[in-house]
Amino acid sequence: MSATVTEAPIALKKNYLSALKEALFEEMAGNADMICMGEDIGLLGGAFGVTEGLQKEFGAHRVMDMPISEAAIIGASVGAALNGKTVMAEMQFIDFISCGFDQIVNMMATYHYRTAGEVNLPIVVRGPAGAYGGGALYHSQMNEAWFCHSPGLKVVCPSTPYDAKGMMKAALRDGNPVLFYEIKELYRKREIEEELPVDDYIVPLGKAAIRREGKDVTFVSYGQNVYHCLEAATQLAEEGITAEVIDIRSLVPLDEETIVNSIAKTNRVVVVNEAPMTCGFAGELVARISDSAFEYLDAPPVRVTRMDTPVPWAKPLETYVLPSVDKIVTAAKRVVKF
Amino acid sequence: MSSTSGSATADKPKSEDSSVPQRPSEALSKDECLELFRLLYLARYFDVRLIKEKKRGRLRGTLYSSHNQEAVLVGSLFGLQANDWISPIHRDMPAFFLKDIRAGWRNPERKGMSIEEVCCQVWGKVGSPGRARDNWSHIGKRDAKIIHSTSMLAGTIPVAAGVVLADKLNGGNSVVLTFNGEGSTAQGIFHEAINFAAVHKLPVITIVENNQWAYGTPTELEYSLPDFARRADGYGIPGLIADGQDVFDVYDKVMQAVEYARAGNGPSIVECKTFRAYGHGDHDDDRAVRYREPDQVEKGRERDPIAVCRKKLIEKGYLKGEAAKKFFAEGKNAAEVTDEDFPPEVVEYLKEGIEFALKSPVPDEAEGAMWVFKENA
Numbered sequence: 001m002s003a004t005v006t007e008a009p010i011a012l013k014k015n016y017l018s019a020l021k022e023a024l025f026e027e028m029a030g031n032a033d034m035i036c037m038g039e040d041i042g043l044l045g046g047a048f049g050v051t052e053g054l055q056k057e058f059g060a061h062r063v064m065d066m067p068i069s070e071a072a073i074i075g076a077s078v079g080a081a082l083n084g085k086t087v088m089a090e091m092q093f094i095d096f097i098s099c100g101f102d103q104i105v106n107m108m109a110t111y112h113y114r115t116a117g118e119v120n121l122p123i124v125v126r127g128p129a130g131a132y133g134g135g136a137l138y139h140s141q142m143n144e145a146w147f148c149h150s151p152g153l154k155v156v157c158p159s160t161p162y163d164a165k166g167m168m169k170a171a172l173r174d175g176n177p178v179l180f181y182e183i184k185e186l187y188r189k190r191e192i193e194e195e196l197p198v199d200d201y202i203v204p205l206g207k208a209a210i211r212r213e214g215k216d217v218t219f220v221s222y223g224q225n226v227y228h229c230l231e232a233a234t235q236l237a238e239e240g241i242t243a244e245v246i247d248i249r250s251l252v253p254l255d256e257e258t259i260v261n262s263i264a265k266t267n268r269v270v271v272v273n274e275a276p277m278t279c280g281f282a283g284e285l286v287a288r289i290s291d292s293a294f295e296y297l298d299a300p301p302v303r304v305t306r307m308d309t310p311v312p313w314a315k316p317l318e319t320y321v322l323p324s325v326d327k328i329v330t331a332a333k334r335v336v337k338f
Numbered sequence: 339m340s341s342t343s344g345s346a347t348a349d350k351p352k353s354e355d356s357s358v359p360q361r362p363s364e365a366l367s368k369d370e371c372l373e374l375f376r377l378l379y380l381a382r383y384f385d386v387r388l389i390k391e392k393k394r395g396r397l398r399g400t401l402y403s404s405h406n407q408e409a410v411l412v413g414s415l416f417g418l419q420a421n422d423w424i425s426p427i428h429r430d431m432p433a434f435f436l437k438d439i440r441a442g443w444r445n446p447e448r449k450g451m452s453i454e455e456v457c458c459q460v461w462g463k464v465g466s467p468g469r470a471r472d473n474w475s476h477i478g479k480r481d482a483k484i485i486h487s488t489s490m491l492a493g494t495i496p497v498a499a500g501v502v503l504a505d506k507l508n509g510g511n512s513v514v515l516t517f518n519g520e521g522s523t524a525q526g527i528f529h530e531a532i533n534f535a536a537v538h539k540l541p542v543i544t545i546v547e548n549n550q551w552a553y554g555t556p557t558e559l560e561y562s563l564p565d566f567a568r569r570a571d572g573y574g575i576p577g578l579i580a581d582g583q584d585v586f587d588v589y590d591k592v593m594q595a596v597e598y599a600r601a602g603n604g605p606s607i608v609e610c611k612t613f614r615a616y617g618h619g620d621h622d623d624d625r626a627v628r629y630r631e632p633d634q635v636e637k638g639r640e641r642d643p644i645a646v647c648r649k650k651l652i653e654k655g656y657l658k659g660e661a662a663k664k665f666f667a668e669g670k671n672a673a674e675v676t677d678e679d680f681p682p683e684v685v686e687y688l689k690e691g692i693e694f695a696l697k698s699p700v701p702d703e704a705e706g707a708m709w710v711f712k713e714n715a
């Protein structure tokens with residue numbers, strides 16, 4: 001979305017999925033100690049094709065097709081990282097990460113802490129996430145809050161091809177375990193394709209991005225909801241309300257400064273998140289805002305989230321429980337009129 | 339090393355109850371054998387119709403075809419009693435209407451789903467037992483003794499163990515069949531659940547539908563055994579191998595395991611060797627040709643279960659003359675087959691199911707927020 005139109009041929013534009021793939025190819029090429037583990041990532045090239053061609057290029061010893069065991073994938077990543085490797089571990093869908101939960105929260109997350117810094121684990125656990133595509137209960141989840149609640153894990157979620165590539169590279173070089181939420185509905189979305197720099201670049205973890213400037217209300221979100229916020233901002237502009245849209249990109253660590261600075265200007269905030277409301281990251285954002293930006297607020301902060309339900313399959317039900325542009329517009333008007 | 343089950347790879351449970359016959363299928367009547375044949379057509383036709391509907395863009399979600407694997411479903415379900423339980427997974431859609439179908443395809447009392455209920459589920463309509471809250475095979479029905487499946491591979495095996503534990507506590511003697519792909523056996527919960535069932539001798543029969551591929555991963559990268567059934571040795575339970583293309587052999591092996599379990603001896607694993615005809619799901623059909631060698635696919639599909647059954651019925655003298663030459667659905671892909679290749683009652687049955695589903699409404703949006711908790715008045 002930050003793409004600037006130039007004379008360059010259209011072919012140079014990359015989608016979100018190709019951006020991720022490029023990051024993996026480049027990091028594998030640049031780091032002989034990097035390996036990849038996952039279900040169907042080699043021969044098949046991944047369920048969505050993120051690792052397509054990777055095994056051909058780097059060999060089956062570095063791009064491993066794993067038995068269907070998320071616990072073994074994550075546990076083995078920890079062991080390999082303990083012994084000097086950098087690991088990309090793929091979850092075929094982020095929903096299945098629950099099968100590796102113990103290895104993540106009790107083994108991986110705590111390693112650095114309990115070894116008093118002796119061991120650090122350069123691991124990226126990545127996988128397709130998010131609803132809105134009719135994936136139903138087990139192919140729609142945004143379960144990032146589970147891991148934000150486990151100290152020792154970084155948690156990120158890019159929304160553009162530029163960020164997908166830059167943050168993947170940053171994550172692989174970070175030296176800490178990073179949970180990398182990829183938005184599958186964005187993988188091949190044409191409207192967000194953009195040119196990527198030819199030279200190596202990273203997008204540092206822990207820096208938010210302002211996607212649109214405004215002065216009446218701040219929208220804080222990440223993932224697909226960023227686009228819902230942008231559309232809501234466009235609609236609100238027709239009624240004379242200008243919204244600033246912040247894409248936090250990184251949940252842990254969180255760039256509070258960008259959020260607080262925006263609220264200092266707009267004095268109103270709506271947090272949007274497709275995960276369920278109770279104990280979701282939206283609640284954490286509101287709590288941080290109350291701590292750090294209370295004196296700027298002219299209205300209580302408002303959350304627009306999924307209802308406290310799973311994601312149902314039938315389309316009318318799915319739409320009903322998820323945040324939408326309409327729900328964001330309504331919430332924005334409420335805080336503006338408060 | 340003491341071995342409770344001896345070489346569990348042997349084709350029969352080492353049961354104290356040696357009355358379990360080796361070939362229970364020999365006791366099947368001519369009508370029952372012909373019914374098995376018809377049910378293979380029914381399972382195949384269901385798959386074929388859905389593939390066609392999907393190709394026309396009329397269905398949402400992913401279709402996991404059971405083409406070429408029908409004998410596993412038909413053969414293992416046929417001998418169950420009404421009160422036995424089953425736990426199907428993604429590739430087993432026909433199991434929902436095949437359960438207890440011997441009680442009559444249209445018998446409203448039977449302990450299975452009607453074709454209308456199953457079609458409503460596929461079309462995302464309110465008439466589905468799950469009211470279209472989750473997709474495709476992610477349904478179940480307690481009254482029909484069908485455990486509700488999720489996406490989480492092997493995730494219902496411990497649930498199945500709990501179900502028969504409860505029956506046992508209530509003095510019942512039901513058994514449960516859980517269906518699993520061979521790839522799903524790598525999940526930790528597969529082990530944890532079967533170990534528990536073995537320790538407590540619970541009547542849990544694990545059917546492993548070994549179609550030789552788990553999505554894009556071949557068996558040698560899933561487990562390091564020539565015959566998966568040998569995994570049973572580690573639990574001290576019988577591990578049986580069935581020819582998954584032969585409905586009679588599947589029936590025999592599953593019935594051995596069922597009778598063994600019903601007699602109180604505990605769980606078994608039944609590995610049914612078969613082959614996945616198409617891609618993992620319909621989204622994968624085009625990619626699968628890139629990771630599977632054409633001759634492997636050809637070989638894997640050589641013994642269509644309908645053809646194998648036809649041959650046996652001819653040998654038994656149950657199919658003769660013109661009747662033996664009718665309805666040649668075998669060996670044909672969904673695109674090649676027509677309604678004329680199937681018995682008319684099979685076509686009619688599904689037609690009624692689909693028509694019902696098409697007329698059914700989609701659920702009201704507000705259902706999206708219902709049933710998170712049981713409401714206490």
Ligand SMILES: Cc1ncc(C[n+]2csc(CCOP(=O)(O)OP(=O)(O)O)c2C)c(N)n1
Pocket residue numbers: 039068092096099428429489490491518519520521522523525547549551552553614618
């Ligand atoms: C815990 C878990 N991990 C990954 C998946 C994704 N997945 C769905 S089906 C499948 C392959 C299953 O192969 P197999 O068990 O052999 O069954 P088949 O599809 O061949 O019938 C995978 C990896 C899942 N559903 N659940």
Ligand SMILES: [Mg+2]
Pocket residue numbers: 519520521547548549550551552553
């Ligand atoms: Mg399989």
